[in-house]
Amino acid sequence: MTAHSDHGPVTLADIEEAARLLDGVAIYTPMDGARWLSDLCGGEVRLKCENLQRTGSFKMRGAYTRISRLSDEEKAAGVVAASAGNHAQGVALSAKLLGVKATVFMPDGAPIPKVNATMGYGAEVIFHGQYLHHAMERALEFAAETGAVLIHPYDHVDIITGQGTAGLEILAQSPHVKTVLVPTGGGGLLSGIAIAIKASRPDVRIVGVQAKNAAAYPPSLAAGHPVRLDRMNTMADGIAVGVPGDLNFATIRDLVDDVITVTEESMARALLAVAERAKYVVEPSGAAAVAALLDDPHGFETPAVAVLSGGNVDPLLLGKVIQRGMAAAGRFHYLRVVISDLPGGLAGLLTDISEAGASVIEVAHERISPHLNLNEVEVSLQLETRGPKHAAKLSEMLAERGYRVNV
Structure with a gap:
């Protein structure tokens, strides 16, 4: 299979090809009805359960697509990634399945279950820096020093292409959908879903949802170019990304209808609601789309789909978030x-x-x-x-x- 370049537009055909590549590797995740949300919003709302994907998040879709398209020489040199956890697990498992050595740099304080899972899939984990961009800087240095191929968490055409396969599934599972809400950090999942859906259904409203205390897209879109945040403070580590990627920014600027933010309290309340009503364990970032619906139940045309992007959460954090959610409720x-x-x-x-x-x-x-x-x-x-x-x-x-x- 021909490797894609680091630049250039992703097409629907690319995403359809990635879906064939991922067949039998990634899970075709279920879409579950949510009557409790439907009643609240006055129309059908469904949950796209990427928390049930292999490694507990959508990240494997892009990681496997990217690594599988490396040349034999590149695979022999190994791969390196920087991640707070979900991308790390996606890279680690994908590398293991493809017989490639993986090294992952994680920020200090990364959730213990994500660290243990990454090592369990066979990757070498090295801690570096307080935030993801610190780990990314070290991963780039490591790539230059060793020749390992950097597997970017969001800003590469193969990553966007792989994540976009979730968009194909959303259209197949909910063909009459009017609104799709997507938790958003760097923007790989949002970009891929937007490309996959808008190609055949330009009428569908695509909404990115960011944590208010780690929202790089609203100021970046207002400025017309990626803007780095000075600081972030959120429990939603899965979407705590300080600056949009160039490829993702261009796609989101052109195809995504809106990027909104939700508070820590809203995500905690949503996580609690998903656990109690849908019986799913999700991480705070994975509950961001549901938080947006709970904040503004009549602000989104139905049928609507909320993506549960991940379910990897430290049990200690889960207990604290549930308590916070109960307080917020x-x-x-x-x-x-x-x-x-x-x-x-x-x-x-x-x-x-x-x-x-x-x-x-x-x-x-x-x-x-x-x-x-x-x-x-x-x-x-x-x-x-x-x-x-x-x-x-x-x-x-x-x-x-x-x-x-x-x-």
Whole structure:
């Protein structure tokens, strides 16, 4: 198979060829109905489950396409990549399947499950720098020093071509789709899907979704060229990319209808909703498209497809994100209540809270404060409620019973 150049447009024919190449290697991932989202949005919403792809994300599509098209001489020199985790796993498994040595540079603090999986597929992992672009700089140096071929995480025609096969599947699985929402970091998946879909369905609205605290595309599109972010601060490591690639930027500028952002709280709420309602484990970046729907349920024409781009998440982070999602959804309620500092005062408060149907998670006392009388104590409470309406009703009930309540 002829290797593509690093530059030049990707065509629908290229993506169709990649689909044949990936047949039997990558999973034709399912598309699941989401009645809970459909009811909210007033029309059909479906989930494209790339979290169920081999290595737990869409990244293998592009990595295998790229490595398979190397010459025998290039394969013998090995490959090198820089990644926070998902691209690393895609490169590692693809290299293993094709008999190629892989070295992967990862930023310090990369999620442990992604690190372990990358090593488990046989790649050598080397940590370097705080952010992905630091690891990328070292990977480029390594390529120059050793002759290994850099497998870019997003800015190469073969990567875009491979990721675009997900777009072909979306059209086949949801032929009447009107809107496709895609989690976006560097833009390889968004570019590929846009090319695959717009070639035959230019009426479909393609929307990229970025983490607000790591969103390089909005300022870049406004400036007319890729702009590097000074800093990023997001739990969505899978889409934390500080600067768009040149190829991706041009495609997204020309073909993508909109690039929007979602907050950390929105992604946490979406991750929780996907886990509870769809029964899928996704990482924060993988939930970004669902977060956009939850933020603006009537802002997207249906039928709509939200891509779940990845499911590789550290269990410790997952627990924290779920707690944050519950708080964002109003299911964690924080109160400060002044009660009598006499025997039975706290017991009475907890009984009242129990009767209201809330669960107590944490209690703390404060006795020394200028706004408290000598016979009073302030109790800080963290409660689990059924949602914002239940929490408001609880606060009203406590106030009606004579408690001084601060939310």
